[in-house]
Structure formats: C-alpha cells, structure tokens
Amino acid sequence: MRTSMKAVTVSTIGSFICHERDIPRPAAGEVLVRVAVTGLCRTDLKLIRSGHRDLVLPRIPGEEVVGVVAENGPGAVRNSVGTRVYVYPGEWCGLCPACRSGAENLCREMRIMGFHRDGGFAEYVVVPEKSLIPLHDRCNFHDAVFAEPLSCCINAIELSRLTAGERIGIWGAGPAGTLLKRLASHLGADVVVIEPDGARRERIGGQESAVGEPFDVCIPAVGDSSAYLAALGHLAPRGRLVAFSGLPATSAHHAADYNHLHYYEQTVVGAYGCALRHGKTALDLISSGAVIVSDLVSHTLPLSALDAALDMVAERRCMKIHLNPQE
Numbered sequence: 001m002r003t004s005m006k007a008v009t010v011s012t013i014g015s016f017i018c019h020e021r022d023i024p025r026p027a028a029g030e031v032l033v034r035v036a037v038t039g040l041c042r043t044d045l046k047l048i049r050s051g052h053r054d055l056v057l058p059r060i061p062g063e064e065v066v067g068v069v070a071e072n073g074p075g076a077v078r079n080s081v082g083t084r085v086y087v088y089p090g091e092w093c094g095l096c097p098a099c100r101s102g103a104e105n106l107c108r109e110m111r112i113m114g115f116h117r118d119g120g121f122a123e124y125v126v127v128p129e130k131s132l133i134p135l136h137d138r139c140n141f142h143d144a145v146f147a148e149p150l151s152c153c154i155n156a157i158e159l160s161r162l163t164a165g166e167r168i169g170i171w172g173a174g175p176a177g178t179l180l181k182r183l184a185s186h187l188g189a190d191v192v193v194i195e196p197d198g199a200r201r202e203r204i205g206g207q208e209s210a211v212g213e214p215f216d217v218c219i220p221a222v223g224d225s226s227a228y229l230a231a232l233g234h235l236a237p238r239g240r241l242v243a244f245s246g247l248p249a250t251s252a253h254h255a256a257d258y259n260h261l262h263y264y265e266q267t268v269v270g271a272y273g274c275a276l277r278h279g280k281t282a283l284d285l286i287s288s289g290a291v292i293v294s295d296l297v298s299h300t301l302p303l304s305a306l307d308a309a310l311d312m313v314a315e316r317r318c319m320k321i322h323l324n325p326q327e
C-alpha cells in the first residue's frame with residue numbers, strides 16, 4: 001500500500017508547491033477518496049493568488065471533486081470501497097439555525113473542502129462520509145464533477161424565485177454563466193446572456209449589452225462590478241438581482257438607489273455555495289441529460305500544470321479546466 005501521494009499545497013498566498021506528501025488517514029465517520037477529477041474554478045485562482053475570506057493555511061485546495069471510495073474510516077459504512085462518488089464540499093453541524101433551515105452552506109460551523117480542510121488538488125482526499133453522493137452508473141467523472149458548480153447555480157436560481165416564462169439576464173458566458181443559462185432554459189425561462197467577449201458571446205448566442213425589456217431576474221456570473229451595476233439597472237418591477245459572483249474587496253461597495261428599489265419593489269439577494277440537496281438535484285440533471293455539461297471542458301491537465309492552468313483562468317483563455325491528479 002502506498003503511503004505518499006502527489007498534492008498541491010498552498011502555504012502562503014500567491015504561491016504553491018506540487019510535491020509528494022503523506023496520504024491522509026480517515027478518522028471516525030470519514031472516508032478516503034481516490035480523486036478522479038477535480039474541477040478548477042475562478043475561486044481557486046482567487047484563493048491561491050489573492051486569498052479568500054474562508055481560507056485557512058496551509059491548505060490543499062480543490063472543492064469540485066469526484067472519485068472512488070478507497071478506504072472507510074471507523075464507523076463509515078454507507079459506501080463500499082470502489083463506489084464512485086461526488087463529494088459535497090461542505091462539512092456542517094446540522095444543529096444551527098442555518099442547517100435546520102436547509103441552508104447548511106451558511107452553517108456557522110461550516111468547514112469547506114479546499115478552504116478549511118484539504119481538498120482535491122491531490123491524489124487522495126479525506127472527507128466526511130455524510131458529504132458523499134454516489135454517482136449514477138451512466139454518469140462519467142468529467143460530467144459528474146460539474147455537480148458542484150451546477151449546485152451553486154441551482155441555489156442561485158432557487159433564491160431568485162425564477163418561474164417558467166420569466167425573463168432572466170445573465171452577465172458572463174464563462175462556465176458558471178453557461179450553466180446558469182442551461183438551467184434557466186431547462187426551467188422554461190426566457191434567457192438572455194450578456195457577454196462582451198466576442199468568441200464567448202458567439203458560443204452561447206449572447207448579446208454584447210442588455211437592450212430591450214428589463215429582466216425579472218438578473219444574475220452577474222462574472223466578478224466585475226460593472227456587471228452588477230448594469231444588472232441592477234435592468235431589473236423589471238418586482239425584479240430580483242442575485243449577488244452570485246464575488247467581487248474584489250476593492251470594488252464591492254456601491255451605493256444603491258433605495259427609492260428605486262422601494263417604488264419598483266425590487267429585491268437584491270445573495271447566493272453563496274450550495275447545500276447537499278443541490279448536489280443530488282445537480283447529479284440528476286446531469287445524468288438525465290437535462291443540463292448538458294460535457295462540451296464545457298476545454299482542458300484536462302495534471303496537477304503539475306496548475307500554474308499554467310491558473311494563468312488561463314486569469315486571462316479567460318479557457319472554459320472549464322479539469323485536473324486529473326492521477327496523471
């Protein structure tokens with residue numbers, strides 16, 4: 001049995017090392033998962049190069065993980081060794097008001113994989129047994145790993161109270177914007193995507209800027225305050241703006257016209273992460289083909305290519321990058 005594995009470790013913000021380190025051991029109620037695919041997202045770029053509110057160092061990043069159960073810790077009995085699983089990235093208390101309301105992503109004790117505990121930029125990861133969702137037989141790893149970003153989109157759409165026939169504007173045609181578009185279309189909404197980049201806009205059939213009728217729901221899926229301001233300005237009466245993408249701390253504060261919100265009964269609601277149940281819904285949507293994801297993967301790379309991969313994310317030269325830690 002091997003005792004060491006390849007992993008990426010961040011010890012100081014702005015740098016990381018790709019090295020051999022001990023394979024972690026699962027404690028009571030935990031499971032060792034052999035990582036098949038870890039999704040790379042813009043949050044990882046922020047976390048590694050600029051830091052993040054929830055990051056505790058030193059850390060192995062990686063919060064979008066699928067793999068195979070390699071070893072059950074004491075008392076972990078739900079999934080036999082060899083089961084293919086998606087890992088819900090949160091560890092929650094189950095007792096606090098947020099948990100009891102079904103929003104464990106807002107748990108006051110929340111520990112996020114890749115932030116507070118080690119994640120999937122490694123050959124193996126230890127996770128709580130209760131965070132595992134077995135995959136459908138027909139769902140491959142590269143599709144299944146989209147359950148995490150799609151879960152965050154499901155949470156945002158839920159909070160937007162979007163209904164069939166409503167008009168939704170999505171700013172940004174990257175992986176998150178594309179998943180939001182496909183989810184909203186599946187729910188019967190009339191979707192417009194606003195994307196300044198010509199190639200991305202063409203790919204999704206979007207618009208360069210918002211014109212025409214205002215939107216019942218606006219979602220900025222790009223961490224750019226100009227998208228937020230445009231979205232706020234295009235809300236219909238009783239429209240809902242979802243604060244979905246995080247902004248750089250230096251550009252997160254903007255004055256709002258509260259009289260406008262007042263007269264038009266508009267709502268601004270935040271959306272951050274996802275709950276376990278969103279993972280189940282996301283896997284159902286992916287496995288059934290209701291939301292297509294496979295065409296979003298632009299690169300599959302080994303951990304050793306992480307720096308180049310982060311550059312591609314920073315410069316928007318890719319769609320979704322998948323890391324294969326076993327490569």
Ligand SMILES: [Zn+2]
Pocket residue numbers: 092093094095096097098099100104106107108109110
């Ligand atoms: Zn809790």
